[in-house]
Amino acid sequence: MQRITTHDELREIIGTPIPRVAAKVRRALHDLDRDWLAASPFCLVATSDSDGNLDVSPKGDPPGFTLVLDPATIAIPERSGNRRADGFHNIVDNPHVGLIYMIPGRGDTLRINGRACLVRDDDLFDRMVVHRHRPEMALLVEIEEVFYHCSKAFLRSRLWEPASWSPSDAPSRPVIAKTIEQPQASMAALEEYYGPAYAAKLYE
Template sequence: MTTREWAGDAETRQVTEVASERELRELIGEPNDRAANKIRSRLHDLDRQWLARSPFCYLATADAEGRCDVSPKGDPAGFTLVLDDATLAIPDRPGNKRLDGFRNILANPQVGLNYVLPGRSDTLRINGRGRILRDAPFFDDMVVKGNRPRLALLVEIDEVFYHCSKAFLRSQLWQPESWQPDAVPSRARIAKGIEAPDIPLEQLEAHYGAGYADRLYG
């Protein structure tokens, strides 16, 4: 246990920090046998069914110094190709060209994936090693609306397991009555306030408006 002063923007606060796994276990305890032993190294048929129906996942990467990035990936359900029981492929689609995750993978191939099924509060987690491909025969199976990916992420699986529902249930994520999309400014107004202050709001609203979805694969 370590007590130290933390200087926040508003004031300096005293915090007590956990400094070892032993201290973590003293606070939280040990997992039960089912949780401790649920990790597998190969896909089960049930995992394949989940991947065939999932349209969305988060991809976690880290660079050589351990600085992390998490990027959302989405496409029609089944966008992740299962090449065999230990290998996946995920197409890359047009984006902002920052390539944060890909640049991380070039330095550190370890990746984490969390697959979401809309309406379900459990998720499928996959950890493994990533490789960036610029072509492969299966790229032809990744064409969506005429877009054949220029790159794909190949993941060699190390760990597969399901994550419980608690976080989704606590957040009420799938309960429409809890949704408040207008509680914060629109994407156009966020861009105006942070990223593009010199661009007229009307232009940003047009960019992020109804036609935005038509340019997803352009």
């Protein structure tokens, strides 16, 4: 296996981006970006700790869950989760974040890179209430780069094509939990926990 260890070697293989691709990065939101954020119910947040160890966390809520505070600042509410907060601990040490916003059915994505901080109990949280749940914390991102990414990966993976979906090809969530995380729990209890009641408790 031949490792690629220099930028020149990398460029020799992948080539050089055409001018319009190299120049598409912006430092502030356009009105079209605002429209995208208003329609997006899901994003991935990439963070790194002070040693360079990485984490990627999914964030989802009804479309428009990300608030645009000004052309260079957005805010993402934090809902209840597993309390690990790996990405948030990373941000305390290293504010650099990368976000990818998706819209179901769309192959292109909106990418935002910037510097983040965690904020608590601000008036803006009143605009983040969902199902009577008001967040106690939010991720504030100062935008340094924003641009759109093409749809090739989604087209190759057929991600949004229902005919290509095979969710049962991988073990179910209860089976994963029983095998790896909670071997002492009964399968019946895990199936009940991850059943309809799981979705009913999203905002508790």
